[in-house]
Amino acid sequence: MAQSEVRGKAPAVEDAVARTPAAEGAPAGHGRGGSRRRLGGAGTDRRRRRRRVLRWSATVLAVVILGTAGAGYLYYQHLNGNLQKGRRANGDDSKAHRTAPNAAGQTPLNILLIGSDSRNSAENVKLGGSRDHAGDPPLADVQMLIHLSADRKSAAMISIPRDTRVDIPACTDPDTGREYPPTNDIINVTLARGGAGCTLLTWENLTGVYIDHWMTIDFAGVVRMxxxxxxxxxxxxxxxxxHPTATVSGGSGLKLTKGTHKVKGEQALQWLRTRHAWGDDLMRARAQHMYLNSMIRTLKQQNVFTDTGRLMDLADAAVKSLHVSEEITSVKKLYDLGMQMKSVPTDRITSVTMPNLKDPQNGNHVIPDEKNADKMWRMLRDDVPFDKNGGKPDGKDGKKDAAGNKPDKKPSLDPAGLGVLVRNATRTDAEAAVPQRASAITQVLVGKGYALAQADASGSLAEDKTLVRYPSADLEGDAQAVAEALGIPMAQVQKSTDVSGVTVVVGADWRSGSAYPKKSEPKAGDLPENSDAVNGSDTSKCMDVYAPYRW
Structure with missing residues (x-):
């Protein structure tokens, strides 16, 4: 009987609740306790006290467990309820293609981190120091792609300077329904042309890299984190x-002495916003990379992912600070992303800035250095590590496809039954179109079984890169099959509303020959010299201060 009462939670709880202080303190001979004392003597009394202690311990333990679980569940629901989400992409004309899985079936993960200069709250106005812009549409002043390799053994952080002039696609504001036409402008205006989804779409079209998620953070969010x-x-x-000078207004307010300092709160925001004291936006990107690398090292040293209290503090700050794309449906998914980043050694994390050149139209802006930037984008698409501290990831069969990756969709038609249009787009600003180029590639397709392929006789176009376009999802597999037949990389297969069927656009990169020119495989760590690479384990880096801002 006693054994049953100790092990069974329900009897223990019931008995403990029934025993009031008055009953426990009743004189001998009254009630159940007094009766047992007379009959069993001192030994029985000691056993009774032990049983009572055990029953009380079981009761307390049950309450603690249930209470903690309930509080944990409620707190988890509270976090999920505060997680702000938005549409992943605010347009349909994406030129990006998912990287094919590696031999283990794993795929890379790409997250676009956007720092907003929003001053749409009193807190942000105070921190941003510019009341004149209160209520203005936010600009994406910080844009950084976080790339986790398929095997989760390496990572890269790639910045595009905010004043980079690029082609911005058509976007739709998900809240108002307002449509924005395509334009050519600096990349930080994308956030004001349909939100973070428009920024993501612009990145995809520039890089050809499929981006899984976006996250935005404002001034106040940086301080909280x-x-x-x-x-x-x-x-x-x-x-x-x-600070402001006689010739340059504004400034972050950052003031530090020479050496190493621990910054947090508003001072951390000042570090991340500083531009003039570093010299320009490119050096600001370097300072941001140094901060993030240091932050990752700090979190690893703190073992924050195994410290429940610290983790809850960070989780609470994160949901109050971050606005995320809708695919991150819960705090658990946000936590899982953090755990994946945690698994990467710091010496396998590389921070870079997109190779760029001065904009000939505006000396205050830059444009992509196409040759070097394209090399970097290809490394991302092919999941080639930016560092040399690990092995090169394998493809599906242990080798990379010569075209960069393989089809991941099945064709809906046999080649003989698929109509394919071939267009000549080999014209450039410096050279005329190659005569009969569309006809030559059409014959190549016919020889590969595409009997219905035909050349477009409507005139020549101008495209830097050869593309395979398709109008709807049901033809994606067919477009990929055409690209594979011609040796064209999957990253150059694009959905487009400008075509009515599968269309090969022969660009200026394929002005001769019957096979698409193969490019040499990029090697791990073979980054362009003007990418300003910083390794995550390097603690020796310090920022140089532009002379007018020294004291």
Whole structure:
């Protein structure tokens, strides 16, 4: 009987609740306790007290477990309820293609981190220091792609300077329904032309890299996250004061002495926003990379992912600070992303800035350095590590497809029954179109079984790169099969509303020959020299301060 009462939770709870203080303190001979004392003597009394202690312990334990589980569940629901979400892409004309799985069936993960300069709250106006822009549409002043390799053994952080002039596709604001036509402008305006989904779509069309998620954070969010982390070490080679000068207005307010400092809260925001004291936007990107690398090292040292209290603080700060794409449906998914980043060693994390050139139309802007930037984008699409500290990932069969990756969709028709239109787009600003180029590639397709292929006689176009376009999802597999037959990379297969069927657009990169020109395979760590690469384990880097801002 006693054994049953100790092991069974329900009897223990019931008995403990029934025993009131008055009953426990009743005189001998009254009630059940007194009766047992007389009959069993001192030994029985000791056993009774032990049973009572065990029953009380079981009761308390049950309450604690149920209470903790309930509080944990409620807190989890609270976090999920505060997680702000939005549409992943605010347009349909994406030129990106998912990277094919590796031999283990794994695929890379790409997340676009966007820092907004929004001043649509009193807190952000105060931190941003510019009341004149209160209520203006936000600009994407920080844009950084976080790439996790398929095997989760390496990672890269790639920045595009905010004043980079690019082609921006048509976008639709998900809240108002307002449609924005395509334009050519600096990339930071994308956030004001349909939100983060428009920024993501612009990145995809520029890079050909499929982006899984986006996250945005504003001034106040940076401060909250920096406080939750507890501070991050940064370093300057000279005393710095980023303040207004006689010739340049504004400034972040950052003021530090030479050496290493732990910054958090508003001072962390100042570090991330500083531009003039570093010299330009390109150096600001370097300072941001140094901060993030230091933050990752700090989190790893704190073992924050195994410290429940610290993790809850960070989770609470994250849901208050981040606005995420709709595929991140819960705090658990956000946590899982963090755990995947945690698994990457710091010496396998590389931060870079997109290779760029001065914009000939505006000296204050830059444009992509196409040759070097395209090399970097191809490394991302092929999941080639940016560092040299690990092995090269394998493809599906242990080898990379010569075209860059393989089809991942099945064709809906046999080649003999598929109509394919071939267009000549070999014209450039410097050279005329190659005569009969569309006809020559049409014959190649006919020889590969595409009997219905025909050349477009409507005139020549101008495209830098050869593309295979298709109008709807049901023809994606067919377009991929055509690309594979011609040796064209899958990243150059695009959905487009400008075509009515599968269309091969022969670009200026294929002005001769019957096979698409093969490019040499990129090697791990073979980054362009002007990418300003910083390794995540390098603690020796300090920022140089532009002379007018030294003190």
């Amino acid at each position: 920096a406080d939750a982390i507890g501070g991050v070490d940064v370093c300057v080679n000279q005393n710095v004061s980023d």
